[in-house]
Amino acid sequence: MRSALSLFALLALSSAAGAADVRVMCYQDGNECDVTAELAKRFEAQNPGTKVILDVVPYKTIVEQLPVQLAAGQGPDIARVTDLGGLSRYYLDITPNLKDARYWEANFGATLPWLRPTPSDKGIYGFMSQLTMTGPYVNKTLFEQAKVTLPGPKATWDEWIDATKRVARATQTPAAMAWDRSGHRFAGPAISHGAKIFDAKGELMLDDGYRTTVAKFVGWNKDGTMLKEVWAGSGGSTYADSIGEFKNARVVMVLSGSWQINRLQKDIGNAFDWVAVPNPCGPAACTGIPGGAAWVALKTAKSPKEAAMFLDFMAQEANYAEFAGRTNNIPAHAGLAKKGVNYAGATPAARAALTTFGSGVANLAPVAYQFQGYKFNRAIMLPTVTRVTQAIVGEMSVDEAIAKIAADMADAVRQAQK
Amino acid sequence: MELVSRLLGGFFNLFEPLFRAGQRWLGFSRLGWLFVAPNLIVFGLFTFLPIVINFVYATTGGVKLYPFDRPFTGMENFGILFECRDYFDIRTCRKDVFWRAMINTAQFSVIQVTLMVGFSLVTALVLNRKIIGRGFWRGVFFYPVLLSPVVVALIWKWLLQTQGVFNAGLVAAGSTPVNWLTEAHWAFSWTVFVSIWAHMGFYTLILLAGLQAIPKEMYEAAEMDAAPPWRTLTRITLPLLMPNLIVVLVLAMIRAVQIFDEVYVLTGGGPGSATTFIVQFIYQTGFAEQIHLYGLAAAASLVLAIGLMALTIVQLRITKASSAGQRAR
Numbered sequence: 193m194r195s196a197l198s199l200f201a202l203l204a205l206s207s208a209a210g211a212a213d214v215r216v217m218c219y220q221d222g223n224e225c226d227v228t229a230e231l232a233k234r235f236e237a238q239n240p241g242t243k244v245i246l247d248v249v250p251y252k253t254i255v256e257q258l259p260v261q262l263a264a265g266q267g268p269d270i271a272r273v274t275d276l277g278g279l280s281r282y283y284l285d286i287t288p289n290l291k292d293a294r295y296w297e298a299n300f301g302a303t304l305p306w307l308r309p310t311p312s313d314k315g316i317y318g319f320m321s322q323l324t325m326t327g328p329y330v331n332k333t334l335f336e337q338a339k340v341t342l343p344g345p346k347a348t349w350d351e352w353i354d355a356t357k358r359v360a361r362a363t364q365t366p367a368a369m370a371w372d373r374s375g376h377r378f379a380g381p382a383i384s385h386g387a388k389i390f391d392a393k394g395e396l397m398l399d400d401g402y403r404t405t406v407a408k409f410v411g412w413n414k415d416g417t418m419l420k421e422v423w424a425g426s427g428g429s430t431y432a433d434s435i436g437e438f439k440n441a442r443v444v445m446v447l448s449g450s451w452q453i454n455r456l457q458k459d460i461g462n463a464f465d466w467v468a469v470p471n472p473c474g475p476a477a478c479t480g481i482p483g484g485a486a487w488v489a490l491k492t493a494k495s496p497k498e499a500a501m502f503l504d505f506m507a508q509e510a511n512y513a514e515f516a517g518r519t520n521n522i523p524a525h526a527g528l529a530k531k532g533v534n535y536a537g538a539t540p541a542a543r544a545a546l547t548t549f550g551s552g553v554a555n556l557a558p559v560a561y562q563f564q565g566y567k568f569n570r571a572i573m574l575p576t577v578t579r580v581t582q583a584i585v586g587e588m589s590v591d592e593a594i595a596k597i598a599a600d601m602a603d604a605v606r607q608a609q610k
Numbered sequence: 611m612e613l614v615s616r617l618l619g620g621f622f623n624l625f626e627p628l629f630r631a632g633q634r635w636l637g638f639s640r641l642g643w644l645f646v647a648p649n650l651i652v653f654g655l656f657t658f659l660p661i662v663i664n665f666v667y668a669t670t671g672g673v674k675l676y677p678f679d680r681p682f683t684g685m686e687n688f689g690i691l692f693e694c695r696d697y698f699d700i701r702t703c704r705k706d707v708f709w710r711a712m713i714n715t716a717q718f719s720v721i722q723v724t725l726m727v728g729f730s731l732v733t734a735l736v737l738n739r740k741i742i743g744r745g746f747w748r749g750v751f752f753y754p755v756l757l758s759p760v761v762v763a764l765i766w767k768w769l770l771q772t773q774g775v776f777n778a779g780l781v782a783a784g785s786t787p788v789n790w791l792t793e794a795h796w797a798f799s800w801t802v803f804v805s806i807w808a809h810m811g812f813y814t815l816i817l818l819a820g821l822q823a824i825p826k827e828m829y830e831a832a833e834m835d836a837a838p839p840w841r842t843l844t845r846i847t848l849p850l851l852m853p854n855l856i857v858v859l860v861l862a863m864i865r866a867v868q869i870f871d872e873v874y875v876l877t878g879g880g881p882g883s884a885t886t887f888i889v890q891f892i893y894q895t896g897f898a899e900q901i902h903l904y905g906l907a908a909a910a911s912l913v914l915a916i917g918l919m920a921l922t923i924v925q926l927r928i929t930k931a932s933s934a935g936q937r938a939r
Binding site: 420596608 | 671672673674675681690701704706707710771772773789791792794877878879880881882883884885886890894897898899901902903905
């Protein structure tokens with residue numbers, strides 16, 4: 193009896209010592225978490241005793257709840273995040289647990305600084321699961337039905353507005369255009385219209401370019417060119433995408449981003465033809481905003497070594513290629529980008545969209561990169577959503593909205609620096 | 611059964627010496643504290659302590675979560691909330707959304723509570739009569755109370771969205787669709803309606819219980835005196851139902867001031883800030899923005915607490931006055 197008990201205790205102890213759970217918080221635009229789950233199973237097979245627990249959550253949870261959890265010292269081992277700089281103080285340096293840190297520097301060197309809390313920092317905290325770029329999608333079938341020619345690659349926002357309005361009228365589509373309810377999406381057209389976003393000291397500012405974009409956008413919403421319910425349908429700074437309206441053919445064109453390709457491929461099917469088009473131009477540029485999601489290890493990790501091992505596994509070229517290929521995403525892995533990704537499951541429309549976004553990277557304005565990497569970029573993005581909506585529904589004028597964005601922005605940055 | 615009660619009795623007798631010792635030590639009058647201690651501890655930990663912590667947050671600034679990491683800023687957060695160039699134009703206020711939320715909450719509370727009490731009373735009066743299928747109708751009116759607020763909001767969103775059921779009906783009837791949730795006045799009206807729909811059953815139940823407690827002899831006497839129905843209602847039913855009505859009024863008012871979940875799912879506080887109420891402002895300021903202004907959110911929640919406290923005092927006063935009036939009668 194005694195020896196049986198001893199054996200049981202020994203087994204329990206040994207299993208407790210060997211088992212390590214890696215908790216991963218994941219959101220997906222398309223099938224990113226599903227593919228990760230399959231990769232995780234392979235990782236578990238190669239590393240007996242390590243279990244990857246994937247918590248698939250809505251994007252809102254990543255944006256609103258994860259930061260609070262992390263501030264309270266609670267959180268997963270790994271998370272897929274988009275607020276790269278804003279959360280950087282919670283990232284865990286995994287360099288000591290990587291098999292070959294030079295491999296990471298060679299392949300993710302361009303984007304590793306996005307995850308570092310300070311420019312002088314040299315730590316490795318994770319990697320970009322994909323690169324993204326904001327940009328528009330167009331319902332080509334509606335253009336064909338209306339017998340309107342698609343504007344060319346250098347067409348301006350005004351020309352696109354004109355063309356899509358004609359299409360909407362001819363095809364009785366409820367609205368010509370919709371933009372995701374997001375300050376990030378709004379920044380692309382704003383920079384194209386001349387917004388500099390940063391002053392000489394590198395601090396946020398609002399200028400005529402920004403004001404012009406706000407005024408135009410509010411006007412387009414008021415005259416019915418934009419589908420009003422995307423922005424006016426919510427209060428505060430809540431995110432709302434316009435892809436749902438695009439999928440239902442309720443708009444001719446939407447401003448969203450490359451991360452939606454998989455969703456469009458899956459959900460639209462043969463219902464209509466869609467294309468991604470280059471970002472329309474303004475007087476200053478024809479830019480979108482770069483970005484992406486990153487897998488990061490967190491200081492709250494209960495299994496830091498295993499978390500690093502899992503990230504190392506995911507970052508290996510073969511696995512990364514599978515992830516990018518199956519999720520139809522633009523890779524951030526330099527070696528893979530050079531070789532090209534095999535988008536085996538992509539339809540011709542999805543492949544064309546990936547090419548459009550890939551070639552659009554060359555047109556990104558330098559300030560767009562600066563904006564993406566700025567720690568407090570949401571200090572301008574979120575008030576923009578709130579105040580522009582208030583201007584759309586008539587609670588304030590465009591000038592008042594601009595003044596309020598400036599005040600909210602200054603307040604937020606001041607508090608964050610305390 | 612007897613065995614169970616004996617066992618229980620024996621179990622409780624085990625504590626007899628402990629209680630006797632406690633009584634000797636504390637004295638008879640203070641023994642009560644021992645019995646309420648568990649509840650006081652729970653209340654202290656989960657109600658009183660958070661209130662104290664809320665004060666700490668309200669008087670500190672920055673974005674750090676732990677109170678000891680936050681710099682003391684005194685009344686600065688309250689100053690930010692109440693800073694306006696012109697108090698008659700909320701657009702000039704530094705935190706104009708806070709004031710919009712306050713005004714929306716006040717308007718919502720007055721309109722919703724008035725309608726809620728009115729509809730609940732009428733429904734209770736009808737359900738108290740001998741109508742066909744009375745049990746069924748009571749169930750129908752109470753059913754929405756059992757639903758989660760999120761479910762309620764999602765159901766109504768599905769009905770009211772631009773491509774929703776209501777607009778499909780309008781289009782089928784040859785009319786044009788209405789922007790139920792993106793026009794400010796419609797959105798506000800629907801938030802009032804949906805919250806009444808969701809909670810009316812609860813208040814109806816309270817009033818129904820009150821109606822059933824009124825002695826039948828009173829109505830028989832009125833009938834013998836040939837009192838008309840309106841006189842019976844105003845002279846018998848309403849005065850005797852007053853304690854229940856006051857409870858309903860105060861509960862509905864407190865709940866209206868705290869409105870959040872249904873509206874957040876139904877309209878997200880929009881369009882613009884047309885349906886942004888005070889609790890949503892607190893949530894967004896503290897948790898939904900990238901830069902979490904916990905201090906400002908805590909200050910706003912204290913303002914809300916003061917409002918609720920005022921309502922509770924009014925309730926206590928009215929209840930006392932009502933009880934005194936009844937005793938005098």
